[in-house]
Amino acid sequence: MYMEVEFWGHTFKVNMIVGVICSFLLAIVASMMGFGGGPFMVPLMTVVLGLPMYLVVGSSLLAIFFNTMMSSIRHYQFGNFDVIFFLIMFPAAILGGFIAPQIARRVSPLWVKRIAVAGLLLLALNLLGVI
Numbered sequence: 001m002y003m004e005v006e007f008w009g010h011t012f013k014v015n016m017i018v019g020v021i022c023s024f025l026l027a028i029v030a031s032m033m034g035f036g037g038g039p040f041m042v043p044l045m046t047v048v049l050g051l052p053m054y055l056v057v058g059s060s061l062l063a064i065f066f067n068t069m070m071s072s073i074r075h076y077q078f079g080n081f082d083v084i085f086f087l088i089m090f091p092a093a094i095l096g097g098f099i100a101p102q103i104a105r106r107v108s109p110l111w112v113k114r115i116a117v118a119g120l121l122l123l124a125l126n127l128l129g130v131i
Contacts, residue, residue: 001015002014012051012052014049014050019045022048031074037060038061038064039116041060041064045059045060052109057104057112
């Protein structure tokens with residue numbers, strides 16, 4: 001089942017079945033591992049679903065927002081939550097979320113992808129215990 005998405009005068013066909021199944025599985029893994037899912041949602045939307053980076057960034061953030069909220073609530077209910085750490089990190093996250101789109105708008109999409117790849121490599125190496 002395909003859905004047509006129109007954005008900035010361009011039309012994209014998206015396989016909704018693949019998108020929903022992959023997003024569901026990604027949400028489970030992201031919630032278990034303790035991250036929002038962005039490192040995997042962006043490649044899913046660009047590579048698998050064939051959407052352009054300028055559409056994917058905002059869309060993935062909105063999708064990840066709901067997963068992160070639900071996951072945070074559940075972790076809080078289970079006692080896996082440090083209020084002091086949250087209060088320290090929250091202002092930095094808000095500021096970063098405000099500044100980053102302005103920077104990304106001024107940088108070429110190729111460099112945004114390169115930065116994302118470097119970040120994913122560092123994350124992978126860290127999760128594997130290499131660094």
